[in-house]
Amino acid sequence: MNDFLQIPMLQVLPFGKDIGWALLLIPLLPLAGFLLLGLFGRKHIKNSSGIIGTSLLLVSTVLSLYTAYGYFFEYGKVNGVYQKLIPLQYTWLQFSPGLSIDMGIILDPISVMMLVVVSFISLMVHIYSLAYMKGEDRFPTYYAFLGLFTFSMLGLVMASNIFQMYIFWELVGISSFLLIGYYYDRPSAVAACKKAFIVTRFADLGFLIGILILSFYAGTLDFNTLIQRLTSSSAPEFQTAVASSFLGVSALTWALVLVFIGGAGKSAMFPLHVWLPDAMEGPTPVSALIHAATMVVAGVFLVARLFPVFSMSPPALQVVSYVGVISALFAAVIACTQTDIKRVLAYSTISQIGFMMFSLGVSGSGGENGLGFTASMFHLFTHAMFKALLFLGAGAVIHFIHSNEMKDMGGLRKYLPITHITFLIACLAISGVPPFAGFFSKEEILLAAYHHNAIIYWIALITSGLTAFYMFRLYFSIFWNKEAPSPLERAGGEVHGEGGFAMMMPLVLLAVGAAVAGFIPFGNFVSSDGKLLESAFHLQFSIAPVALGLAGIFAAMWLYKKQNNKPDAIAASLNGFYKAAYHKFYMDELYLFITKKILFNLIGRPAAWFDKNVVDGMVNMTGNTTQAISEKIKGFQSGKVQQYAIYFLAGVIGLAVLFIYIWK
């Protein structure tokens, strides 16, 4: 009897310090928040639900910081190398000996870093939303979903098993779906959340098949074992994975490219990026958390997690780097033309994630070669700060002006001083102006690209100039340009101000992060092989990117600081190209064509028709034939005795003839 209630034992590996309970609480507290607010929020604790969710997350954040401190400074390093520790693990679903889905927690530099990023940004968003979402009818539901998202994202980054990661990967996807569709009565939000889920689901199909291939060759789903078996060239698992090929490409490369497709979907890489701009239908703090700082970098994290395996397959890394750099440039060009401020930020996110992706793609594994890896993680870290800040700042602007469109804005520096300054800091950071955070991480990325691949380096350089341009286009359009209408003249006549302490505190904290995070010696903590990586940083190398960045800023200033018709004139002179970029290079139309015309009309409709008319038609035909035959032969039972007598006589004669001729 008791056997039933016995959950498989937690396997606590000894490594000096028992922190299992703390680690377990980090994801479970937000989950508790989700359950609590989801089940009882609407009726019983409506007004305090924000505070409940936020305080639970505060505890999680403190525990994450405590874990990070402990890992990086106390027990993580053994002989100068950061270890991969698995303090907790239990078997969730055993398929066969060796092949099982385990639920575990892995501690290594990237997971610990992500732990801090996710819980911290999520906390900022929780606090910010206290003011931003105040008075919403579904306030508790909002916090419940935030809790679900935070739980899933924390589970994702701590996953010790590739299938565990897939599980949380899907959960993250559904939380994103629920939050994008938060305003469920708006048709545009419904369309956006469906699109986001389906596009990423399509990509996840690649991830799933990739997992199946990897698990088949490695014979395990456990990250550590899998990486071990697929990275040593003497291991039999590795040899078969490389030797077996399909269409001339090795199984290992196939698996990694498929896994990467999953990552590209979640990280909105070209051509699977179409869902992200639409996802801006969600509440702005959600965009800051999910669609800027955390969930969308999951793809980068996935590649980083499997990086040792990726580094064994140069073709797969090539795919990663080209997809990354194309996305970076492509999205930056579109960002220059968009007029909805959240969409500008969305394209900017795609572009920046492209930077992180190709940085991984150009990286090698181990030692100096691993610069790209460190740079990518560094950029992920700094980007989380300044992009969350940009979104939250944009939220404050939208909160004030009740519009997403640039044309409704201008001169807001007067009314939103704190937002203005913090937004400026974030813009400087993302543009790579020293000494703000983005400068350091982007320099490292460019350096890694420079050493590896000239084409990628040049595209990246141009993109970073464009980045500065579109960010300052945004900045000047919001805070300078035309004079702001007096707040009282605006429709509604309601004056909001900056939203108070709850909204400003996260902005200020994130601005501090965006300003100084660059000084963290990141190579000391995160590197491709766990060893210390000295940043080989040269001043003369950074002249070109900084100069280009400044040029971008000045161009934006010239065009957008004062209201004038220069931007329109330039747009007109670029006619066709501008129009294409403004329409996002018609990617949405392409997708619509594929889904509507091909999926629905060419496959779905014929399948439904075939079923109704052919398969079911056969069944009905059988029925009808039976009926028709019985209709024909029912005349035999007429009830007329004379007729029966004739049949009887005929039968007797027939039988007699038969007997005579056969048995004679």
Add this chain to the structure above:
Amino acid sequence: MNLTLLILLPLLTAVVILLMRNAEQVKWTALIGSTLQFVLAFVLLFAFRNERAGGNEAQMLFELQYNWFPAWHISFHLGVDGISVAMVLLTAFVVIAGVLVSWNVTKMTKEFYFLLILLSLGAYGFFISLDLFILFFFLEIAVIPKYLLIGIWGSGKKEYAANKLALMLMGGSALVLVGLLGVYFGGPEKTFDLLTLSRGHIPVQVQKICFPLLFVGFGVFTALFPFHTWVPDGHSSAPTAGSMFLAGISMKLGGYGCLRVATYIMPDEAKEYATIIIVLSTIAILYGAFATMMQKDLKYINAYSSVSHCGFVLLGIGMLTKTAMTGAVMQMVSHGLMTALFFAVIGMIYERTHTRQVNEMGGLMKVMPFITTVLFIVGLCSLGLPGLSGFVAEMTVFIGSWQHPDPFHRIATIAACISIVVTAVYILRAIGQTAMGPIKEGYNNLSDAKWNEKLAAVILIAGIIAIGVAPFWLNDLISPAAEIIMHKVAGK
């Protein structure tokens, strides 16, 4: 524990229902009876686990055998392994939920509940029989009430649907009967006993004829392509509880039969026919999913999606690996719970909006938060969201299928994987149009779920989450039993 209780309890309930005077008494009798079934199923689960934990390694537990017709070697032989226990649990969940959602049936209440309970009797008997003759007997008990349930309490073109369903299922049963007789007369000894048959070896010539007969016969029940056309019409015309029983239990009778009877006693031909099974089930998975995309009626959506989901059951069986087979049984349990809940929630919506067309609804979340939340949960389960049961079952089938390294199995598995995307498309489409969006005119005053509906939903959701969050207990139950069947297939 004594397995006859599982048969006697529904029988007793059914008899008492006949003796009741008014509808209230009937309903409460049915509810008490199904609650006792529910408790009994859990007692069986605990007793089973207890025995196993105590080191009882026998293939079948709680066996009992009475001579019934000695001249023909027919005996009343019952016994359970992990797979049977899982199926009994599923039945208990669906029955209690079905009784609860039918609370508002006013037309011939007594007869309605009598038939529901009779159905459960057939299902329990079927899942615990170890003698093929009584197994067939219970199968028929589980089929016949269906005809009446649809014909009398159904809606739409109910006579057509009832006829079609009865004829197709009877056709399936006929194939099963012929197959069973073939096994009886063609086997090494004249017996209907499952365990005796499995220990001996049925000649290959006999298997060659009987395996397809049995597999297709049972396959009709579980929507084997192209014998699935009773599913959409049958479901959409049936009353809510009828659809729940039909999809939740009846379709599982077929899957169980394919596994326990066809594959287990005739493993040689199971291997021979595996290719065809895989092809047909892969077609069912994809074709069902694509056909669902075009449906506009909620019941048709779930019916076609059932064709797709039941394809996973047959795919798992056809793959002939232990993991895939475990996945197939998990899928049976998971789909049973999920689809019963889906039909229940469709019934709840229909009772309020009086339409099942998705494009006539919209924004229901505003007026019925409970019902739409249930709709969300069941939809997410259907599209395979981790944490809910569908994910676990499908992934187990995928992992199990991937054990075969040859291109044929690979392609079939990948094709089946594609369905997870298509499923997402049709589920989100259905949910998006009914629950989300601006609320339609005239729907502003609709009420949310009542106590009986809430209770039914909560019971089924509890099952779905119990599997989704902690699949290891179900896996521990099923996988040893699947291993025995696989041993037989592997010829050991």
